[in-house]
Amino acid sequence: MIDRRTLLGAMATAPLTAHATAKAAGQATATPAAMTPWPPAEHFPLWPxxxxxxxxxxxxxxxxxxxxxxxxxxxxRGTANPIVAVFRPERPDGRAVLTIPGGGYGFVSIQNEGIDVAKMLNPHGITVFALxxxxxxxxxxxxxxxxLQDAQRAMRLIRANAGRYGIDPANLGIVGFSAGGHLAASLTVGYDDAVYTPVDAADRQSAKPRFSGLVYPVASLSTPSTHSGSRDNLLGPNPDAATKARYDTPRRIGASTPPLFLVHAVDDGLVPLDQSIDxxxxxxxxxxxxxxxxxERGGxxxxxxxxxxxxxxxxWPDLFDRWIAQTLKG
Known part of the structure; x- marks a missing residue:
């Protein structure tokens, strides 16, 4: 079986093409009976x-x-019609988080950084949406x-349907992991970037997170400490200067950036701590x-x-919950 660290480490030195990713996945495909159920019963598509x-x-x-x-x-892998899965707590308190899994922009680690995040945050009263x-x-x-198109659209649809989900649209934040941390950071600084043409009334909603959690994030794509596989999978072989600047997220942090919560292990050998320090x-x-x-430890x-x-x-999930509560009190 392919281990996430092994695959992401290979991506850091030789970016995975879609063909190579699919070939690697062939060694790790489980039988349907062993597959984690996905999507859950409650979910919605992003695009009509x-x-x-x-x-x-x-x-x-x-x-x-x-x-x-x-x-x-x-x-x-191979997502043609992106969705958001909804995980409701037994005792919702109006807070909500869109969780954005990582995977080097070569796969989406939906269980470890999506489904399991909901399991940890739901008991705190937080409604979790997994992208x-x-x-x-x-x-x-x-x-x-x-x-970023998908992340912006997810935030707008969640806010447009806040009543259905029993959440306060003003208390909607995000948490992203690894390359999903880069996507979360991109949304944090680029929530208003015009990356797609509006398709319906939901697109009049704001995509701005009230707060942003970045967990071992690939924050910058321009520094020596970046994860090169994530960079190359996202930007492609010949990105123009404007695109590279738009996705160099630390350099875009400014007065309008929402509050940030960072988590990283010092012994992370794949995405160095320098990314969060930046x-x-x-x-x-x-x-x-x-x-x-x-x-100190966590990898x-x-x-x-x-x-x-x-x-x-x-x-960290307990610390994140306490920080969110403190942040929302202002």
């Missing part, structure tokens, strides 16, 4: 028709179970904008409220429930 940038041939869905025996998790977004290198026009430095310079938790990809047994990194 073909998504922006769709070509004549759409990607073919290719979910797989990956990881060592006993700890396998669901990854998504299954399109992968930029799987054959879309303007590939670098594709994930965000912290820029946020402090811009006087943006920021809280950071840097754990990369620990999500909500996968940090080493006994590691303090397992506490």
């Amino acid at each position: 028709g073909r998504p922006p940038g769709a070509r004549a041939k759409l990607p073919t869905p290719n979910p797989s179970m990956n990881g060592p025996a006993g700890r396998q998790e669901l990854w998504l 299954s977004y399109r992968l930029p290198s799987e054959g879309w026009d303007r590939q670098a904008d594709v994930p 965000v912290l430095t820029q946020a402090r310079a811009a006087k943006v409220p920021v809280e950071a938790h840097f754990f 990369h990809g620990f999500g909500a429930m996968s940090a080493p047994e006994g590691s303090s990194a397992r506490l």
Whole structure:
């Protein structure tokens, strides 16, 4: 079975094309009986028709179970029609979080950084929405904008239907992991970027998060410490200067940036701590409220429930919940 760290590490030195990703996935595809159920019963599509940038041939869905025996998790590839899954708490308090899984922009780690995040945050009263977004290198026009198109649209649809979900649209935030942390950071600074043509009344809603959590994020795509596989999968081989600048997220932090919450392990060997420190430095310079938790051990990809047994990194969802409550009090 393919381990996430192994695959992402390979991506850092040789970016995965859609063909190579599919070939790798062939070694890790589980039987249907062993597949984690996806999507859950309550979910909604992002686009009423073909998504922006769709070509004549759409990607073919290719979910797989990956990881060592006993700890396998669901990854998504080949998403042609992105969705948002809804996870409701027993006692909702009006707060809501859109969780954005990582995967180097080569897969979406929907279980570890989507489903499991809901399991950890729902008991705190937080309604969780898990984003299954399109992968930029799987054959879309303007590939670098594709994930941000989906993230913006998700925020607008959630707000447009806040009453249905029992949430306060003013208390909707995000949390993103690894490359999903980069997408979350892109949404944090680029919530108003015109990356797609509005399609209906929901697009009059704001896509701005009230707060943003970035967990071991690939924050910058221009610094030596970046994860090169994520960068190349998102930007493609010859990005123009304007596109590169738009997705160099720390440099775009400014006075209008929402409060930030950072989580990283010092021993992360895949996405160095420097990525979060870059965000912290820029946020402090811009006087943006920021809280950071840097754990000695945890590695990369620990999500909500996968940090080493006994590691303090397992506490981050509780810290995130407390920080959200404090942030919303203003």
